[in-house]
Amino acid sequence: xxxxNSSGAPRRIQVGPFNRVExxxxxxxxxxxxxxxxxxxxSTLYRGFEQILVGKPAMDALVYxxxxxxxxxxxxxxxCARALASAGGVAITPNGVLSQNLLLANESLTDLxxxxxxxxxxxxxxxxxxxxxxxxxxxxxxxxxxxxxxREVLPARAGFLHLMGLMAGHWPHSLALQPGGSSKAVTRQxxxxxxSILAEFRRFLERTLFGDDLDVINSLExxxxxxQWQQQQDWQQSDLRTFLSVADDLGFARLGRATDxxxxxxxxxxxxxxxLVQAGHWMPGVGTTPVxxxxxxxxxxxxxxxxxxxxxHPQQGITEVSLHSSEKEHAYSWCKxxxxxxxxxxxxxxxxxxxxxxxxxxxxxxEQGATVYSRMLVRVLELAWIIPQMQxxxxxxDPQESFCQRKERLTDGEGVGLIExxxxxxxxxxxxxxxxxxxxQIIAPTTWNFSPRDExxxxxxxxxxxxxxxxxxxxxxxxxxxHIVRSFDPCMVCTVH
Amino acid sequence: MSRANxxxxxxxxxxxxxxxxxxxxxxDLLSTLDNAGINLLWHPSLSEQTGSEVQALLQAxxxxxxxxxxxxxxxxxxxxxxxxxxxxxxxxxxxxxxHWVEQLAAKARFTLAxxxxxxxxxxxxxxxxxxxxTGLQFEGELRGGLxxxxxxxxxxxxxxxxxxCPTHPDWVTETLMSxxxxxxxxxxxxxxxxxxxxxxxxxHHGCTRNEYYEYKASAEQPGDLxxxxxxxxxxxxxxxxxxxxxxxxxxxxxTRGGYACINCTAPExxxxxxxxxxxxxxxxxxxxxxxxxxxxxxxxxxSLSKAATPVxxxxxxxxxxxxxxxTLHKKNHK
Numbered sequence: 109x110x111x112x113n114s115s116g117a118p119r120r121i122q123v124g125p126f127n128r129v130e131x132x133x134x135x136x137x138x139x140x141x142x143x144x145x146x147x148x149x150x151s152t153l154y155r156g157f158e159q160i161l162v163g164k165p166a167m168d169a170l171v172y173x174x175x176x177x178x179x180x181x182x183x184x185x186x187x188c189a190r191a192l193a194s195a196g197g198v199a200i201t202p203n204g205v206l207s208q209n210l211l212l213a214n215e216s217l218t219d220l221x222x223x224x225x226x227x228x229x230x231x232x233x234x235x236x237x238x239x240x241x242x243x244x245x246x247x248x249x250x251x252x253x254x255x256x257x258x259r260e261v262l263p264a265r266a267g268f269l270h271l272m273g274l275m276a277g278h279w280p281h282s283l284a285l286q287p288g289g290s291s292k293a294v295t296r297q298x299x300x301x302x303x304s305i306l307a308e309f310r311r312f313l314e315r316t317l318f319g320d321d322l323d324v325i326n327s328l329e330x331x332x333x334x335x336q337w338q339q340q341q342d343w344q345q346s347d348l349r350t351f352l353s354v355a356d357d358l359g360f361a362r363l364g365r366a367t368d369x370x371x372x373x374x375x376x377x378x379x380x381x382x383x384l385v386q387a388g389h390w391m392p393g394v395g396t397t398p399v400x401x402x403x404x405x406x407x408x409x410x411x412x413x414x415x416x417x418x419x420x421h422p423q424q425g426i427t428e429v430s431l432h433s434s435e436k437e438h439a440y441s442w443c444k445x446x447x448x449x450x451x452x453x454x455x456x457x458x459x460x461x462x463x464x465x466x467x468x469x470x471x472x473x474x475e476q477g478a479t480v481y482s483r484m485l486v487r488v489l490e491l492a493w494i495i496p497q498m499q500x501x502x503x504x505x506d507p508q509e510s511f512c513q514r515k516e517r518l519t520d521g522e523g524v525g526l527i528e529x530x531x532x533x534x535x536x537x538x539x540x541x542x543x544x545x546x547x548x549q550i551i552a553p554t555t556w557n558f559s560p561r562d563e564x565x566x567x568x569x570x571x572x573x574x575x576x577x578x579x580x581x582x583x584x585x586x587x588x589x590x591h592i593v594r595s596f597d598p599c600m601v602c603t604v605h
Numbered sequence: 606m607s608r609a610n611x612x613x614x615x616x617x618x619x620x621x622x623x624x625x626x627x628x629x630x631x632x633d634l635l636s637t638l639d640n641a642g643i644n645l646l647w648h649p650s651l652s653e654q655t656g657s658e659v660q661a662l663l664q665a666x667x668x669x670x671x672x673x674x675x676x677x678x679x680x681x682x683x684x685x686x687x688x689x690x691x692x693x694x695x696x697x698x699x700x701x702x703x704h705w706v707e708q709l710a711a712k713a714r715f716t717l718a719x720x721x722x723x724x725x726x727x728x729x730x731x732x733x734x735x736x737x738x739t740g741l742q743f744e745g746e747l748r749g750g751l752x753x754x755x756x757x758x759x760x761x762x763x764x765x766x767x768x769x770c771p772t773h774p775d776w777v778t779e780t781l782m783s784x785x786x787x788x789x790x791x792x793x794x795x796x797x798x799x800x801x802x803x804x805x806x807x808x809h810h811g812c813t814r815n816e817y818y819e820y821k822a823s824a825e826q827p828g829d830l831x832x833x834x835x836x837x838x839x840x841x842x843x844x845x846x847x848x849x850x851x852x853x854x855x856x857x858x859x860t861r862g863g864y865a866c867i868n869c870t871a872p873e874x875x876x877x878x879x880x881x882x883x884x885x886x887x888x889x890x891x892x893x894x895x896x897x898x899x900x901x902x903x904x905x906x907x908s909l910s911k912a913a914t915p916v917x918x919x920x921x922x923x924x925x926x927x928x929x930x931x932t933l934h935k936k937n938h939k
Contacts, residue, residue: 123656124697127649130620134696154692155617155683160732165880171867175728178621178771222627230653252653253635253645262633266854269628273854277862279628280621281771281869283882284862291827291863293925429735431686442692510925512828585656601619 118145123585124152126593128227128252130179131600133558136440137589139579144589147567147574149558154412154442157605158427161548166192166518166540169548173536174281176550177602179222181280182215182272183529184536184602187550191536193287195523196516202379203511204289206501207275209376210302211290212527213498214271215279219530220457220487221268223597224317225250225261225347228484231590232354242354245344257347260316268309274298288513294505302502310495318492319346325492329467331475348488360481364592366573367452368392368477370459371556373399373535375528376497384497385528388463389448392477396463401524403449404535406551410560412439417563419447422537422549423522442604445559445568446551454478454569455532455556456596457487466493478573480595487597519543529553531597552602570596608644609674609785612666612709613719615649616702617693617729617738618680621771622720623650628854629774641782646671656697663705666712675781676713676758678706678741681722681729682751685737692736703751706741710752714759715784716741717767719777724766724797725872726750732876740766743797745873762791766798769846770869773853776803797872799845807896808841808858808866811849818842820914821907822922827882828863831922835891838882839865842895846870 117140124134136148157176161169173188174181186208193200200208230252237243249257272279275292284291294302310322318325319341328334334352343353355361374387388396405419413436414428425444433439447453458478461469468489472482518540525536532553539547559568567575570593579586615623627650629637638645647654647662654662665671682703683692690701698705710716718741721727725745730738740750742764748754750764757763767780780800783789795804809815817823817832824831833839841849841859844866848858859866867881868874879885885892894903917929 122697122699125649125656125659125695126697127647127652127655127659130650132615132693132696134694150696152694152696153617153683154736155729155738156735159735160728163732165883168881171881172728172731175619175621175770178619178624181619181621181624226651234653253651258635259633262627262635263630266628266630266633270855273852273857275862277857277859277864278625278853280619280624282862283859283864283867286827288827292861293828293863429686429692431689431691434686434689434691508926510828512826512925514826585658590655 121584123589128230128594129598129600130177131603133593133598133600135574135589135593137574137579137586142579142581144574144577144579147571148440149560149568149570150441151443151558151600151604153600154429154604156427156429158548158550161545164545166543166545169538169545170283170285176605177599178280179219180215180529180531180534180552180599180602182211182276182282182285183527183534185282185285186212187525187527187534187536189285189287190525190527191523191538192518192525193523194525195521195538195540196287196518197521198287198515199513200287201289201510201513203294203506203509204286204513205377205379206505207290207292207294207511208285210271210498210501211276211285213376213494214268216530217491217494218265218269219597220491221261221265224484224488225257227597228594229257229351230255231587231594234587236587240357242350242357246350246354249350264309264312268305270305271302274302286512286515287518288515290511293511294507296507299502299505299507302505303499306495306499306502310499313491313495317347317488319349322492322496325489330471331468334468351484351488355481355484360484360591361476361479363577363588364480364573364595365477366454366569368473369451369453370462370478371399371448371453371455371533372460372463372528373526373533375460385460386464389453390459390463400449404551405447407445407447407562409445409563410439410441411444412436412442413444419563422535422551423524423539423547425537425549427549441560443555443559445562446556447562450564452566452569452572453556455553456483457490458483459532460528461486461490461493480591483595517543531599531602532556550605552599552605554596554598554600554603557596558598558600558603608642610646610672611638611643611675611677611781612646612673613648613677613679614702614706616678616680616706616723617683617736618720618722618727620650620679622679622777623648625771626774626777629778634774634778637778638781641785643675643781643785660698663709667708669712673709673712674714675784676709676716677719678717678723679719681726681738681740682706683729683736683738684751685735706751710741710756710758715762715765716758717765717780718742719767720772721768721770721869721872721874724768727770728875730875743872762789763798765794765800768797768799768870770874773803773848773851775851776800795845799870803847803851804845804870806845806847806850808844808846808848808860809895810847812841812860813849814860817918817922819910820918821911822914822918825923828925829923830925830927833860833865834884836884837865838867838880838884840868840893841866843893844868844870
C-alpha cells in the first residue's frame with residue numbers, strides 16, 4: 109500500500125490500520141529528507157448516529173448515544189443527559205450531581221490508565237528500541253499482551269470499575285444517567301463499598317504507577333520539583349519514573365507539537381454549579397479566555413459529507429452522506445473539521461490542567477508546549493488530581509436523599525450538553541419537537557484533535573503535530589508517528605460517530 | 606495440544622464489546638485466554654503489531670501460512686454506500702472491511718459475531734439503516750447477512766452469535782473456551798445461533814425486583830424500586846441472558862442499576878417501534894407478555910395480585926428509598 113524509494117527522495121506512505129487506538133484510523137504521510145512534510149488523517153468508519161437519532165422519542169437518546177462509543181460510553185450518556193436537561197429545563201438533585209461526577213470520573217480515569225499501560229507504553233517495548241539501556245527493564249514490563257504490567261493493571265482496572273456495577277448497572281452502555289440525575293439511588297451499604305473501592309484503587313496507583321503518595325504527586329508544582337522527585341529514587345522504582353526516564357532519553361518533550369491552542373469546556377460541577385475543571389480557550393502569549401461557544405463551526409470541505417460549502421454551528425449543522433459524497437473531490441475523511449473562531453485547537457487532559465491553572469501543567473505548556481511528553485505526563489497526573497476528589501464525592505453522597513429529579517415529559521426545546529470526556533471536550537447539541545428529536549449534532553474530542561483540513565487549508569491538530577516527525581530510512585510504520593498519534597489517545601469511533 | 610489462533614477485528618461498532626471484555630475477572634482476560642490455550646494473533650486494542658505488520662499477518666492467513674481457528678468480528682458489517690462498503694475501509698488497506706471479513710471467514714474454523722451488531726446488525730442498523738449495516742449471518746431476524754445462510758466455518762458450524770450490547774466478558778471467554786476445549790454441536794446454540802450457556806436463561810431470573818413483579822407493584826419514575834415491566838419498558842421477562850444471575854462489574858445489571866432491560870441480546874432490539882423506556886399497552890395491558898405465559902392467565906393473575914399487593918410493596922415500588930422494611934416476625938413468647 110505504499111510507494112517507496114530507496115533513496116531519501118520524497119515518498120508518500122499510507123500507515124494503517126493503527127491499533128491501540130479506539131476504532132479505525134489511517135494516515136497518509138508525505139516524507140522528505142527523513143521528516144514528515146505533511147499528513148492527512150483519515151477516519152475510515154462512518155455509522156451515522158446524528159441521522160439515526162432524528163425522529164426518535166427524546167428519552168431514547170439515552171439508549172443510542174452511549175453506543176456511539178464503547179470507551180467513552182458514559183461520557184456520551186452524561187453529555188446527552190445534560191443536553192436533554194438543558195432542552196427541557198430539568199434541574200438535577202445534589203446526589204445526582206455527585207453520581208454523575210463519580211461515574212464520569214470512573215470512566216475517564218479508567219481510560220487514562222488503560223491508555224498509559226495498554227495503548228502507549230507497549231510501543232517502548234518494540235524491537236526498534238532493543239539497543240537502549242532501558243530496554244531490559246521496559247520490555248518485560250510493558251510488552252503488549254505478555255508484559256507483567258498488564259497482569260497487574262487489568263485486575264486493578266476491573267476492580268475500579270466495580271463502581272459502575274454499584275452505581276450504573278454496568279459499563280459500558282448504562283441507562284442509569286438521567287437528565288435529573290441517576291436512576292440508581294445509592295444505599296448506605298453501597299456508599300461504604302464505593303469508599304472502599306476508591307481507597308483500593310488509590311493504593312494501586314500509589315504503589316505501582318506513581319511510587320509515591322498522591323498528595324506528594326499533587327504537590328509537585330514546577331518542572332524542577334518534578335525532576336528532583338524523579339531523581340529521588342531509582343528510575344525503575346515506579347512506572348511513572350520509568351516513563352519519565354525513557355521520555356527524556358527519546359526527546360518526547362520536542363516531539364509532536366501542534367498549534368498549542370487548548371480547549372476545555374469544563375467538568376465536575378458542585379451542587380452550586382461551580383466547576384472543578386475549568387472551561388476556557390488557552391492561547392500562547394494570551395493565556396485563558398472564556399470559550400466562545402457561538403464561535404464553534406464545523407467545516408466539511410475535506411470530509412466525505414454532503415452539503416453546501418461553508419461551515420455551520422452545530423445547532424444548525426447537517427450530516428448527510430451518500431455514494432456521491434464518498435467520491436467528493438479533495439475529501440479524505442468521514443470526520444468533519446470543527447474550529448473555534450477559525451482556530452485549530454487541541455483538547456484533552458493537558459488542556460484541562462492548563463486551563464484549570466494547575467501549576468506544573470502550565471509551566472510545561474510554557475516551556476515546551478503540547479508535546480508527546482506533556483500530553484502523556486499530564487494525563488497520568490490527572491489520575492492523582494481526581495482520585496482524591498472522587499473520595500470526597502463518595503463521602504458526600506447522602507443515601508437518605510433523592511438521586512433523580514422527578515421528570516416532566518420533555519416536549520419542545522433546544523439545548524446543549526458540554527462535558528469533558530477522557531479525551532477532551534464533548535458537545536451534544538439537541539432540538540426537540542413534540543417530544544421527539546428533530547436535530548442532533550455531536551462534536552467529540554477526537555473530532556477536534558484528528559480533524560481534516562478546513563476550507564482555508566488549515567490542517568487539523570494531529571496533522572500539524574505530525575509535521576516534522578522524524579522517519580528513518582525504510583520505516584513503514586514510523587515509530588515517532590506511532591508515539592505522536594497515541595499521545596492524543598484517539599477515539600476514532602467517537603470522532604465520526 | 607497445539608494452541609488455537611484467535612484473530613479479532615472491529616467493524617462498524619463502538620468497540621464496547623472489547624472494552625467489556627477487558628473487564629474479565631478471576632482470572633483477568635489475558636490469563637483466561639492463556640489458560641485455555643488460545644493464542645491471540647491480533648486484537649486491535651491489545652496487540653503490538655500495527656500497520657504493515659497487521660497487513661502481513663492478514664495476508665499470511667489468506668495464504669494458508671497461519672491457521673485461523675477463531676475469527677471474532679465485533680461491529681456490524683457496513684455494505685453501503687451502494688454496495689461499495691466504503692463506509693468502513695480497513696485502515697491502511699483501502700479495502701472495504703466487508704471484503705476482508707468475507708475472505709477471512711472462508712479460512713476460519715469457527716467464526717464468531719461478538720455483540721449484537723456483528724450478530725444481527727444492531728444499533729448501527731437502526732432507523733433507516735443508512736450504512737446498510739448487517740450482521741454476519743443474520744440481518745435482524747432474517748437469515749442471510751453478509752456471509753449468507755449457507756456459510757459454515759471449517760468445523761461445520763454456522764456463525765456463532767455472542768449477542769449483547771455490550772457482551773458480558775464471560776459470555777465471550779466461556780464461548781471461546783467451549784469451542785477450544787469441547788466438541789460443540791449445533792444444539793449448543795439457539796435458533797439465533799446464540800450460545801445456550803447464557804441464552805437459556807431470562808434476565809428476569811434473579812432480578813432483585815421479583816417480589817414487586819409478583820404483586821405487580823410497579824415503578825413509575827427512574828429510580829423507583831418497583832417492577833419496571835408495567836410502565837418503564839422492561840423486557841427482562843422476555844430477554845434471553847443471565848445478567849441477573851451472573852452480574853456485571855462485580856454486582857451490577859440493568860435492572861439493579863434502576864433502568865429497564867432493553868433485550869439487547871435479541872435481533873432488532875435497536876428498533877422497538879416505541880420508546881425504550883415506556884411500556885406499550887393495549888387497554889392497560891402490556892403488549893409484551895412474560896415468556897411462555899398465556900395471556901389470559903397473565904391478565905387474571907395480574908389483576909388478582911394487584912388486588913392483593915401489600916402496602917409495603919405498593920409504597921416502596923414508587924419510591925427511590927425503602928419506606929417500609931419487611932415486618933419482623935417474632936416468636937410469641939409470653
